[in-house]
Amino acid sequence: MTEECVALYVVPTPLGNLADLTRRAEEILRRVPWIAAEDTRHSAPLLKQLGSSARTLPAHRHNEQAAAARIVERLQAGESVALISDAGTPGISDPGARVVAAVRAAGGRVVPLPGPCAAVTALSASGLLDEHFLFYGFLPAKAGQRRQAIEELRAQSCALVFYEAPHRVLEAVADLAAVLGERTLIIARELTKLFESIHSGPLGAALDWLQADPNRQRGEFVLLVSGAPAGADSGEGERVLKLLLADGLPVKQAAKLAAAITGAAKNALYQHALALKS
Ligand code: SAM
Numbered sequence: 001m002t003e004e005c006v007a008l009y010v011v012p013t014p015l016g017n018l019a020d021l022t023r024r025a026e027e028i029l030r031r032v033p034w035i036a037a038e039d040t041r042h043s044a045p046l047l048k049q050l051g052s053s054a055r056t057l058p059a060h061r062h063n064e065q066a067a068a069a070r071i072v073e074r075l076q077a078g079e080s081v082a083l084i085s086d087a088g089t090p091g092i093s094d095p096g097a098r099v100v101a102a103v104r105a106a107g108g109r110v111v112p113l114p115g116p117c118a119a120v121t122a123l124s125a126s127g128l129l130d131e132h133f134l135f136y137g138f139l140p141a142k143a144g145q146r147r148q149a150i151e152e153l154r155a156q157s158c159a160l161v162f163y164e165a166p167h168r169v170l171e172a173v174a175d176l177a178a179v180l181g182e183r184t185l186i187i188a189r190e191l192t193k194l195f196e197s198i199h200s201g202p203l204g205a206a207l208d209w210l211q212a213d214p215n216r217q218r219g220e221f222v223l224l225v226s227g228a229p230a231g232a233d234s235g236e237g238e239r240v241l242k243l244l245l246a247d248g249l250p251v252k253q254a255a256k257l258a259a260a261i262t263g264a265a266k267n268a269l270y271q272h273a274l275a276l277k278s
Contacts, residue, residue: 005111006075008103009082010096012089012115013046015220016193020116026050028082028113034074036067038085038095059083061095068102075108089117093137093163119161122188122222125198130227132158139164139172146172147275150179154272155235157227164221170210176225177203178275181268184226190219204271229265237264241273251277 009028014020029035029052036059037043047054059067071081083090083099090096100110119135134156140146153160164172176185185203187210190196197216201209203225210216237258244254251273259266 005109006078006080007109007111008071008075008100009080010090010100010110010112011082011084012113012117013043013084013087015087015116015118015121015191018046018049020192021046021050022113022115025113025115029054029084032080032082034071034079034081036071036081036083036099038090042086043084054082059095059099064095064098065102068099071099072102072106072108075103076106087116087118089115092117092119092135116192118163118188118191118220118222121191122186122198122224123159123161125188126159126186126224127200128159128184128186128224128226130157130159132227133161133224134158135161137163139175141168143171143175147175147179150175151275154180155228157230159227160225162223162225164223166218166221169217169221169223170207172223173203173206173210176223177207178271180225180228181271182229182265186222186224187216188222188224189216191222193219195219237262237269238272241269242276245273245276 009032011025011028013025029047029050032054035047035052035054035056037056038060040056040058057067057070059071074081083096085094085096088094091100103110123133136153139149139162162172173185180203183203184200185206187199187206199209240261241254241258244257249257252270255266255270255273258264258269
């Protein structure tokens with residue numbers, strides 16, 4: 001794909017370290033006449049630093065459909081548009097998908113550039129051996145919905161990748177531990193920035209680790225959880241557990257019996273029983 005053609009260029013921008021903008025991204029942002037930005041004020045310093053003289057138009061989650069129509073018009077007028085978000089790759093837990101869909105529906109060209117993405121950056125340093133991963137993005141903010149969402153992921157054998165905000169990281173980690181039981185958790189914080197830290201340890205110990213130092217709760221987070229262990233409870237353990245709990249057995253005893261009957265991991269069932277009870 002030549003950079004000369006009229007297109008919507010999907011351009012990832014740095015997560016924190018400005019040196020992570022690729023040369024190709026730089027070139028596109030300087031060359032296109034239009035830049036559609038999630039927050040034009042936020043992106044202004046970057047564009048100024050690049051010496052971009054492009055006109056900007058806002059494309060955020062509250063106006064994305066209207067922005068998409070404007071972008072299609074620009075392309076039809078023969079003018080290329082670069083799409084950027086505040087940080088990382090547009091369309092990844094960020095606006096962008098509607099713009100891309102509208103351009104494609106109108107027969108326009110979409111040219112994606114590779115570049116910074118917090119999920120992929122964190123995965124590359126996770127050391128997780130799972131062959132596959134599932135990118136979830138943000139869990140629901142409300143406790144009940146969050147637990148339900150995690151519950152639905154419990155049987156996934158692939159690594160799970162979440163984005164989380166600092167004010168919710170403690171609750172999210174507590175819920176992940178309660179529902180998923182014994183796993184490895186990687187807490188990737190402030191990637192590419194001055195206080196970057198990547199902590200790996202047992203999911204069950206992560207809450208204490210975070211609470212031991214308030215600095216560990218600051219900044220931006222990617223949480224990565226190893227997949228459900230092979231041979232883990234395939235549903236039978238859980239089914240028996242629920243029956244025993246419904247029959248009034250205490251959590252510990254129900255988990256022990258369900259594990260003995262089905263061969264599922266006792267501790268995982270115990271954690272699950274606690275989650276069900278709460
Ligand atoms: N589109 C972006 C991408 O490609 O990664 C993600 C945008 S989403 C609105 C913002 C979330 O990404 C943050 O809440 C955090 O979970 C994650 N994130 C962004 N920058 C990060 C960083 N430097 N370190 C860790 N996580 C980061």
